[in-house]
Amino acid sequence: MRLIISEKANAARKIAQFLAEGPVKEGKHRSVPYHTFTWRGEECVSVGLKGHVLNPEYPEEYSNWQKVDPRELIDARILKSVSEKGVAAAVRSLAKKADRVIIATDFDREGELIGVEALSLAFEANPALMDHVERARFSALTKGEVTRAFENLVEVSRELADAGEARQDIDLIWGATLTRWVSRAVKRYGSAFLSVGRVQSPTLVLIAERELERRAFVPEPYWEVEARLQNGGGPFVARHARGRFKEEAEARRALENLSETAVVTEVRQREATRPAPAPFNTTAFLTAAANIGVSPSRAARIAEDLYTEGYISYPRTDNTVYPESLDLREVLGFLAEVEGVGDYAGRLLGAGRLTPTRGRRQTTDHPPIYPTGRASRAELREDQWKIYQLVVRRFLATLSGPAKTLRTTLRFESGGEPLVAGGTVVTEEGWLAVYHYGRRRDEELPRLSEGDEVRVAEAELLAKETQPPGRYGQGRLIRLMEDLGLGTKATRPGIIQNLYDRGYIHGDPIVPTETGMAVAKALKDFASEIASHEMTARLEKSMDAISEGRVSKDSVVEESRELLRRVYDHLESSEEKFADIVWNGIRGDETLGPCPNCGRNLVVRRNRRNRKRFAGCEGYPECRTTFPLPQKGDIIPLGTACEACGLPEIKVLGGRRPWVTCINMDCPKKQEQRRSREETQAGGEEPSEGQRDRKRLEKSTT
Missing domain, CATH: 1.10.460.10 (Topoisomerase I, domain 2)
Incomplete structure (x- = not known):
């Protein structure tokens, strides 16, 4: 019997389905599922781990933080303890009946180490397996990729595992x-x-x-002169050609010099080409996910789930060049049935030769991240669909033509002062038609020629400051x-x-x-x-x-x-x-702002009896001013005061999203929100997120 060990349960199930030359028999060792099937005329059993089955840790005698000198940990022996006892027991049990073992964990340092850890458990139960180990390396959980990997088995890399x-x-x-x-x-x-x-x-x-x-940044004031010009249609903005004025008096003189009209002195147009983006490697993917509101840690988890479900390729890669073995037309074929991008994929499929973009980094371990299976919105959670669409649209963008833009610059003279207006429009969408993330709106300017006169509808002086990094x-x-x-x-x-x-x-x-x-x-x-x-x-x-x-x-x-x-x-x-x-930093996080009664600091304190936290004046017992605080979540002082009551505002981290509130339960703003909530509930309407936050504050401070 061949024992196939993969990194997760759903990967084990998919491998069995892809390789089986007949029915797959489902089994369990206690609560751990495994799958029995025939491949190449031989019985195989596929079982999934839960990531690492062994974890490094120190011996028990080092567990007391206060009694053990931390220096001792530098040279202390490191043990490998079983972290998933049920999975470990299943591997040992199945290994006893096996005569060969195939490691099919993720192909990277971490995956190689996870596979070697599982081998150590298998060898404990069946030492004869030590001379019969093979490795399946694949970059996508698709039938083609998995079959190819199992037809071309290699050796386990002990060096790669050692690095991990x-x-x-x-x-x-x-x-x-x-x-x-x-x-x-x-x-x-x-x-x-x-x-x-x-x-x-x-x-x-x-x-x-x-x-x-x-x-440390010291802002410097500057002034800008801005005018709204009109030529029959809607107004458009022009600014003084000098840009920033360091002296207000100079800027004000320029403003006062502007007349009721402005004459076009120059029309300049410049075409630009925006090449399509390179394929996704891990860093580019995580950056793009963050730009659409999905944190890197969450995007990485979602991508891993999509990979093990067969929707995208392995998401941990440095590569930005598609391998020649990747059948681009096959991918476009199933993307032609995906909601939102099907028509676009179909046009690419019928366009003739496909020439994907290439990034600067080319490696041989994994291809860039690309879609490997068709998904529908109904099959995925909302956040999974968002990430799947990101990967799909990036892939389609890499097979698309460049986008072309036209930049128009208009220069004017008004009362002896030079003004300039600029706008950019997309003239050929190219890849922007499918990869719309971060696309800016077109900035249309009226069609004007040198000598044309427009009306100065409004002009103003803008006082600004330079901004820190x-x-x-x-x-x-x-x-x-x-x-x-x-x-x-x-x-x-x-x-x-x-x-x-x-x-x-x-x-x-x-x-x-x-x-x-x-x-x-x-x-x-x-x-x-x-x-x-x-x-x-x-x-x-x-x-x-x-x-x-x-x-x-x-x-x-x-x-x-x-x-x-x-x-x-x-x-x-x-x-x-x-x-x-x-400790200076810790005290800084516990200082909320000035006490309204004595001017000293309000700090986070805890009740000695019930350990509930509250805001109290550091001048206690002379000043006994206190305010209730939320009992759940981390409290971050914002250094700002509530516009309604003047008391310190805090950010509360916890729950579905952070929320900002002042520490005053009797704040006029809160009272107004209470009345609004009562009216909303009386009318049978769903409370807003802000109202729910206020209600949560009231509950958490009682």
């Missing part, structure tokens, strides 16, 4: 050692611990450094992490999500909390190696060297341990200063 295991071990050693040290130094235990990670921490430093740039959105941060060698295509979304979960950041674009800022500063000051992307990038190159067989896993892990020893020595000598910096 080295990362696991190094992340555990660094993360556990430094997380415990920081939490002990600051005396934050339990769910309030402060996490540190080999990739997480330099990513946090990037976010914090951008915030420091913004705080923008915060990173999640998509932009993913790209920056890739550029700096932070993490991998598989781990970056989870790293960003972990920063959210630990309360270091919030919002998108990303805003660091004061705790996040303080942890980043303390690490940068006293543990620069963990705060620097250079060290992490060097380790990533070492992982590549392991996977290529140039260095051993053990040597890379030991080198990492030696570096951590030096970092730890430096931290130990700076414990008090480190803790002071972090």
